Amino acid sequence: xxxxxxxxxxxxxxxxxxxxxxxxxxxxxxxxxxxxxxxxxxxxxxxxxxxxxxxxxxxxxxxxxxxxxxxxxxxxxxxxxxxxxxxxxxxxxxxxxx
Numbered sequence: 741x742x743x744x745x746x747x748x749x750x751x752x753x754x755x756x757x758x759x760x761x762x763x764x765x766x767x768x769x770x771x772x773x774x775x776x777x778x779x780x781x782x783x784x785x786x787x788x789x790x791x792x793x794x795x796x797x798x799x800x801x802x803x804x805x806x807x808x809x810x811x812x813x814x815x816x817x818x819x820x821x822x823x824x825x826x827x828x829x830x831x832x833x834x835x836x837x838x
Contacts, residue, residue: 742784743819749836750822757809757825772807779804779811780822787815795832812837 754776762769783790783804790802793812801823804811810828814821814837824836 742787742815744780744784745819745821747821747823750824753825757827772809775806776809776811776825779806780813780820783811783813783820787813787820793832793837795834796837801837 758769790804793801793803800815810826812823
C-alpha cells in the first residue's frame with residue numbers, strides 16, 4: 741500500500757467543495773467527502789489503476805473519476821500525492837498539477 745500525501749491545493753479543494761455542498765445539504769457534503777477519502781484509499785492500494793490524465797499524458801499523473809469530480813494524483817515510488825480535486829465540467833488548469 742502506498743502512503744498518501746495531500747498537497748495544500750488538494751486539501752483546500754476538498755474543503756471548498758464540501759463547504760459549497762454543505763450550504764444546501766450537510767449530509768451530502770459528508771457523503772461526498774467520505775466517498776473521496778475511500779477512493780483515495782483504493783488508489784493507495786492500486787496506484788496505477790487510475791487513468792492517465794489526458795491533458796498531461798504523463799504516466800505517473802493519474803486520476804480517479806468520482807461523480808462530477810476528478811481526483812488527480814501523482815505516483816512517486818511508494819507514495820501517491822493528491823494534487824487536486826476538480827469539477828469535471830471545468831477545464832483543467834494544468835498549473836494546479838505542479
